Amino acid sequence: MAAAVPSPQPLGIGDTLFPHLGNPGYDVLAYDISFTYHGDNTKPLDAVTRIDARVTERLERVNLDFTHGTVRAVRVNGLPAEFASSGEDLVIEPAEPVDEGAPLSISVAHTSDPSGPEAAGGWVRTADGLAMANQADAAHRVFPGNDHPADKAYFTFRITAPKELTAVANGRRVARATLGENRTWLYRTAQPMATELAQVSIGRSTVVERTGPHGLPLRDVVPTADAQLLEPWLERTPGHLEWMERQVGRYPFETYGLLLADAHTGFALETQTLSLFERSMFTNGDFPKWYIDSVMVHELAHHWFGNSVSPRTWSDLWLNEGHATWYEALYAEETAKQPLEQRMRNAYTASDGWRAAGGPPAAPKPPAPGQKISLFRPVVYDGSALVLYALRQEIGKDAFQRLERRWVTEHAHGTASTADFVALASEVAGRDLSTFLRGWLYGEKTPAMPGHPDWRSKAPAKTPAKTPAEARTKALTTSPAKAPKEAMDAAVKR
Template identity: 70%
Template sequence: MLAAGASVALLAAAAPQPAVPLGIGDRLFPHLGNPGYDVRSYDIAFTYRGDNSKPLDAVTKIDARATTWLDRVNLDFSHGTVRSVDVNGARADFATSAEDLIVTPPRSIAPGEPLHITVRHTSDPVPGKEEVGWVRTKDGLAMANQADAAHRVFPCNDHPADKAYFTFRVTAPKGYTAVANGLPVATSPTTRQGGATDWAYRTAHPMATELAQVSIGHSAVLHQKGPHGLPVRDVVPAGDVKALRPWLDKTPAQLAWMEQKVGRYPFENYGLLVARATTGFELETQTLSLFERELFLRPEYPEWYVESIMVHELAHQWFGDSVSPRTWSDLWLNEGHATWYEAQYAEEKARQPMKTRMREAYRASDAWRAAGGPPAAPRAPAHGEKISIFRPVVYDGSALVLYALRQEIGKDAFERLERRWVSTHRDSTATTEDFVALASRTAGRDLSDFFQAWLYGAKTPPMPGHPDWVSEKPQK
């Protein structure tokens, strides 16, 4: 992203407990996610009737496996009405509490047993108190689920620690185009009697719920090829094709540039989703990055700046999407790396010196740490402002850590580390501790003290190779 819930695991013989929302204990979002089961896949169907003021009818099917005894199963879900829930083919009781849907199956689920859940519900695009989820565009809808808004759209285990495969099925009126993460299934699209069209897409790689994307609108879908014949699919407002095509045509070369840096692109396709909406951010939804239309059409933005933002979201496909954070405190690994390659691209393609940018980041770093916490221990989000975790310290403040690391271990070792990181943890999740361990092995020496200071210190350590750099004291 570039900025502007739990299972009850009880023995079958235990006494019944109240149905309450729980969580997996994420430091920043303690009520997010659900222990007790592992989701393998989602199959989600939406029916859109062309009216952004009315809820969509939806069916969410979850294929999971229990990891402990379950008398109840908690799902993250809010901002919709649940009509019925089935568990393993039998009707189940359910209740809602806070942002949890709490399901009581007819019998307890044993560890290792399959858990097939079908929820018939609505999905409401009208904004509420929570942040994002569905984004209402000028001609339809798109999704922006970071950091924890996917459960505003569909029932799920809404934490990046539990990645799964996704299938999306969308029924939309005549004249609308629906797109989603991944590739179209063999039968997509099909036209119903009366003109409505069914669209279906499936991911070839596991995905975190925050990265899910479904767009419905009067869109043009443009196709080109990237490196190695990679399908590149762009989705843009139909009336903006001519104005946007010069920007879209830059993607194949940007893909090739990123592959030179960190290795083969990790997914089945890529492309830009350009939305007629004001969000205040761009977002790295997996295989289909979301961009505001105005980013490309405002004349005051230099070409190099727009291209570097495109590369930021592209870099996330490796850092954040393919290798996802185990906890939200590991966010610096996503945003620090995306900012790093954004800055490196600007340096190489537009002579915008990385050193200058990093020196400015160093100057502001102590203030950023005071305001938002150190990179790997960010402060919790402000009440009612969940996306406030996306602060400067996790962008340039975290890219600064990578700059210091390259200064410390040398360019060659740093570049080996980057490639090893994305290949070792591809299609999985990883932690800050994993990065520290791999960096130490790559450098051939223990870097624990280095990272402890740079990732967790209240003050910014001296920059290796630049003893003259100074970080200004935070203003009180």
């Protein structure tokens, strides 16, 4: 008698923070995703996701990350395939096993459901349509795929919606066609992208175009009624780009812009080539103008640190957020007289408490059950920028700037790990920095700060750390000029 085929099971690639995220056995090369939006942002969209991949080990089954949608049909290499759901995986059984090295083409007809708690991520319902916020593990609430930043791929989006609406997605628009009452928009990325950075916006929007450094095409997506109101903020982006290019080199993508959504998210997000912000952040006066300006730089900086150079595992998140926070703080010092050293001293004072609550920067504690975004704690923001400050103190400003430029150049459009950063820092410095950085990245206690032997970190607080939602409430009920830095961070950026 032949052995029974095991029942479908969710798999993963071994990420310590998200054990079932990602899938073994294949490397996705490209996604081609079609969405049909029927004008009601509470109802499921019809969708087809096509995946082209390369098989890295013989597969009798193929697992995709997917939940919160109905699968109607699956084809593998042109043939109908059996499928079943297990946990948050779609488990596919091809008609024939697929051998190592062979091409793999998967087509999934499904729905994409914007209903449910928005705190879980995925689709975000706006006042007039939809946008996406998929970080950290919510892209598979929108479309099936290999939902881990270690497997980046090229994306094509085909969005059909009522013709009075505007659809925008990552990358550049390459086609648009109207048929009857509907219009279809086609967008394509020129560089690979992690699934968590996918963005599709549908609504009554205006696309404001301008030119950035080196002729870079810029496009902002704003509620049509607010285009003039928001222009003073939108026109700041070319200057932000010029400033970042002076720090680390040329912008790494084919376009950039802001998506200002009329929605309640509690954060901004660096979705690739089109950063997501709440419209209200720019209109309701809750935060100082210099702070909003620096947060715009934070999300832009992610396009070098996090989008182009993506984390190998989610424990490498500090490389994303620490760097974005670093350039945010540096920009605030240079343009708004907000002292970097004082901010770092404040972070040092709180660092032991942050490490106790959330783990050290490169070994964060898992997110709270049912609260995946609780991974985005103070230790990965100012607590990780503090690591970069300590490194600059140790190796000097010139070596630090060389390190930063080499990091984003040598790992451009790929993935990199904490070990890679330590190795490159050591090479640039001309000496082994592994012992020095081990304490800063993995220590339970914050090491002594080079050049500041008088700095002290307080004992951990007795009260538990606030969740992002709790911190946001505190920020928005406090005078903006006096709002605690930690609360403002949690309120407005990822």
